[in-house]
Amino acid sequence: MKDTFILNILHRPEMVPEYAEKVTGQGKKEDIGRKELLTESLDIFKLQQEIAHQHGLKTTIQMTYSSLFNDEAISLAKEHHEKYGDEISLTLLGLPCKEFREKYKTKDFCIWMFSMEDKKAIVRDVFEKFHDIFGFYPQSTGSYYMDAELINFIKQEYPSVKCAVATCWEEGPKAYRTCNNSWYTFMDGGPWNPWIPSKANSHAPATNEEEDSGIVAIPHLSRDLLACFDGNGSNFGTHPQNVLRGMIYKDGKYPYLYNLIDQYRHLAKYNRGYAYNMMFVGPGWMNKAGRWEAPYELLVQSYRDCMAYYAELRDKGELVDMTMAEFADWYRANKTYTQPECALWKDILYGSEKQLFWYCDPYYRTCVDMNQGGAIVDLRPYAAKLEIPVGIGTGNVHDASYPFLVQSMYRAGYFTHYAGEGSIKSCKVSYKGEEADLCLCRTKAKFSEEGNDRILTLDPVDIEFSDLTFKVTTRFIFSEGSSEIKISRIITDMSNPDAKVHINEYITACYGTTEYPEDMNGIVLRCRGKEEEKEIVYAYKCREESVKDAAAVEAVVPQVKTKMTVYPVKGTFEGYFREGYAFSPMFTLGLNTELSNNEEMITCLKLEKVD
Amino acid sequence: MPQAGKGRLNYRCPACFIRELDIDMFYDKEKKEYYCLRCPFTGTEEEVLKLNEMAKFRYKAMMERITDFD
Ligand SMILES: [Zn+2]
Numbered sequence: 001m002k003d004t005f006i007l008n009i010l011h012r013p014e015m016v017p018e019y020a021e022k023v024t025g026q027g028k029k030e031d032i033g034r035k036e037l038l039t040e041s042l043d044i045f046k047l048q049q050e051i052a053h054q055h056g057l058k059t060t061i062q063m064t065y066s067s068l069f070n071d072e073a074i075s076l077a078k079e080h081h082e083k084y085g086d087e088i089s090l091t092l093l094g095l096p097c098k099e100f101r102e103k104y105k106t107k108d109f110c111i112w113m114f115s116m117e118d119k120k121a122i123v124r125d126v127f128e129k130f131h132d133i134f135g136f137y138p139q140s141t142g143s144y145y146m147d148a149e150l151i152n153f154i155k156q157e158y159p160s161v162k163c164a165v166a167t168c169w170e171e172g173p174k175a176y177r178t179c180n181n182s183w184y185t186f187m188d189g190g191p192w193n194p195w196i197p198s199k200a201n202s203h204a205p206a207t208n209e210e211e212d213s214g215i216v217a218i219p220h221l222s223r224d225l226l227a228c229f230d231g232n233g234s235n236f237g238t239h240p241q242n243v244l245r246g247m248i249y250k251d252g253k254y255p256y257l258y259n260l261i262d263q264y265r266h267l268a269k270y271n272r273g274y275a276y277n278m279m280f281v282g283p284g285w286m287n288k289a290g291r292w293e294a295p296y297e298l299l300v301q302s303y304r305d306c307m308a309y310y311a312e313l314r315d316k317g318e319l320v321d322m323t324m325a326e327f328a329d330w331y332r333a334n335k336t337y338t339q340p341e342c343a344l345w346k347d348i349l350y351g352s353e354k355q356l357f358w359y360c361d362p363y364y365r366t367c368v369d370m371n372q373g374g375a376i377v378d379l380r381p382y383a384a385k386l387e388i389p390v391g392i393g394t395g396n397v398h399d400a401s402y403p404f405l406v407q408s409m410y411r412a413g414y415f416t417h418y419a420g421e422g423s424i425k426s427c428k429v430s431y432k433g434e435e436a437d438l439c440l441c442r443t444k445a446k447f448s449e450e451g452n453d454r455i456l457t458l459d460p461v462d463i464e465f466s467d468l469t470f471k472v473t474t475r476f477i478f479s480e481g482s483s484e485i486k487i488s489r490i491i492t493d494m495s496n497p498d499a500k501v502h503i504n505e506y507i508t509a510c511y512g513t514t515e516y517p518e519d520m521n522g523i524v525l526r527c528r529g530k531e532e533e534k535e536i537v538y539a540y541k542c543r544e545e546s547v548k549d550a551a552a553v554e555a556v557v558p559q560v561k562t563k564m565t566v567y568p569v570k571g572t573f574e575g576y577f578r579e580g581y582a583f584s585p586m587f588t589l590g591l592n593t594e595l596s597n598n599e600e601m602i603t604c605l606k607l608e609k610v611d
Numbered sequence: 612m613p614q615a616g617k618g619r620l621n622y623r624c625p626a627c628f629i630r631e632l633d634i635d636m637f638y639d640k641e642k643k644e645y646y647c648l649r650c651p652f653t654g655t656e657e658e659v660l661k662l663n664e665m666a667k668f669r670y671k672a673m674m675e676r677i678t679d680f681d
Contacts (some may be wrong), residue, residue: 231631349676
């Protein structure tokens with residue numbers, strides 16, 4: 001495929017923009033039917049459309065429930081569809097309006113948090129109303145998050161829907177906290193670029209046709225894969241006003257925004273020529289009163305500049321703008337279920353050389369941190385295809401995040417205070433009583449492909465002990481459709497070629513969706529040797545077991561229906577597991593061996609579903 | 612003093628921003644200062660603007676146009 005960078009631009013006529021009532025209405029009694037509010041909202045939508053069309057860019061107009069009661073919004077949509085080829089679509093955002101509140105007797109507005117009964121009623125209501133007005137059912141829809149039950153229901157009732165905005169990448173506890181613990185979008189752990197959601201869990205991509213929910217999902221915004229992993233997601237995305245929110249500008253200039261777009265374009269290199277961007281700015285971000293310290297003029301200018309940049313790329317033949325429905329068709333025609341999404345991503349903000357590698361397929365999502373010697377700092381077991389109903393009445397009103405086994409921001413990673421261990425997968429090398437963890441070896445990586453393997457090769461790192469120096473080279477091999485990560489380590493350049501270095505390949509893990517520890521009771525830890533097998537059930541007793549000549553070491557985590565196994569592929573290993581304790585609610589699976597100069601070892605990490 | 616309102620622009624607390632909290636400040640007309648509802652920060656508009664600039668200390672590549680992503 002020739003490099004294809006696809007852009008989806010979405011606009012929504014939101015008659016009561018999020019924030020507008022709370023922020024610009026400050027000091028007034030709440031009245032969501034206020035005339036000025038409606039007029040201003042529609043004006044912003046018109047302006048956004050005008051800017052896109054000035055640049056000859058096509059948009060997807062996501063009609064909101066409230067806009068379906070507004071004649072002007074409706075006729076604009078029809079006109080722009082005719083004139084510019086914009087898609088008339090239907091969003092489940094923007095529910096709040098007088099009509100909605102009177103009918104549903106609630107101020108809730110996030111579709112995934114409603115009860116299933118209400119979800120169904122609202123979907124039928126808005127889809128039928130849309131049909132009454134436009135004479136057809138929409139081909140695309142969306143919200144900040146679309147839970148699997150909701151997607152399945154929509155697809156069953158309205159099969160015309162083929163595309164949906166289905167998650168905000170890494171918008172979870174971090175976004176909640178940034179908003180003074182008042183923004184309830186707990187949806188960490190999903191893909192950053194479009195995917196086909198499974199019927200079981202919308203974050204986890206479908207493995208095959210049977211699991212296919214029938215839609216192509218797109219993320220809400222294209223987000224900085226490094227800045228958002230550790231920071232507020234709403235500061236670092238293809239949303240110019242979010243960049244202003246992050247204060248990433250000076251004198252009305254924001255090169256970071258273009259760098260972000262360009263880095264997304266660069267991802268074509270890791271995805272067989274395909275790259276993607278999504279832009280979706282709610283009207284509340286361009287309101288006349290300004291947004292925080294950014295005045296209206298700057299808000300609008302940043303929008304104009306961003307569109308102008310996309311148009312410039314399009315004019316150079318480096319960008320294709322599509323509607324959501326067009327994109328869904330393109331995606332179906334050009335991607336397979338198991339084809340992974342890969343991103344070797346570098347810091348474009350702090351001026352460091354930090355690099356992360358993100359990998360996502362129907363079996364897992366993971367992140368490798370080159371600044372920590374190629375440690376795995378995030379691991380989500382999509383293989384488990386966890387059914388996690390969310391919303392009122394499910395027993396889980398808020399938490400739509402896909403659980404992790406490793407998340408070294410939320411659960412410490414290499415560095416812990418005083419005692420205990422954090423979740424991370426790394427490797428320790430030792431010789432004559434000295435030890436080094438590769439987490440402390442900063443390096444960089446290169447990406448390559450061999451057949452169906454995506455390979456991440458790290459630059460060799462230097463280890464210096466008092467009696468021995470050597471280099472370690474690490475390779476990660478991601479074999480498409482295997483649910484496995486193979487890790488190769490080679491020792492070279494030993495100062496004493498007869499020495500043998502001890503290697504401890506380990507993963508320290510837990511499970512959860514937040515910063516807080518979960519109940520680890522019931523996790524089964526097992527070492528399987530060629531001759532013996534040892535097993536314990538987690539009880540915070542700080543136990544440890546090992547077997548010689550290990551076939552595998554595994555953990556069964558019933559809470560997330562996942563079995564994680566590490567096993568030797570090349571080399572002979574002692575296998576061990578370590579239970580944690582109350583101050584260290586983790587478990588560790590490890591493989592120990594010895595390597596000579598120029599010798600390679602390969603181990604494998606596998607994820608499977610258990611019931 | 613009557614109740615506080617919003618100032619000319621809707622400034623966030625710079626002390627909270629630096630710890631990744633977006634919190635609107637309110638304006639005390641009598642003291643001519645903004646103040647935070649969560650932390651004890653107070654400051655004039657001029658101070659707030661200066662601190663907002665300071666908050667960018669970590670964005671060393673903020674004004675750079677990057678062309679090499681390898
Ligand atoms: Zn404060």
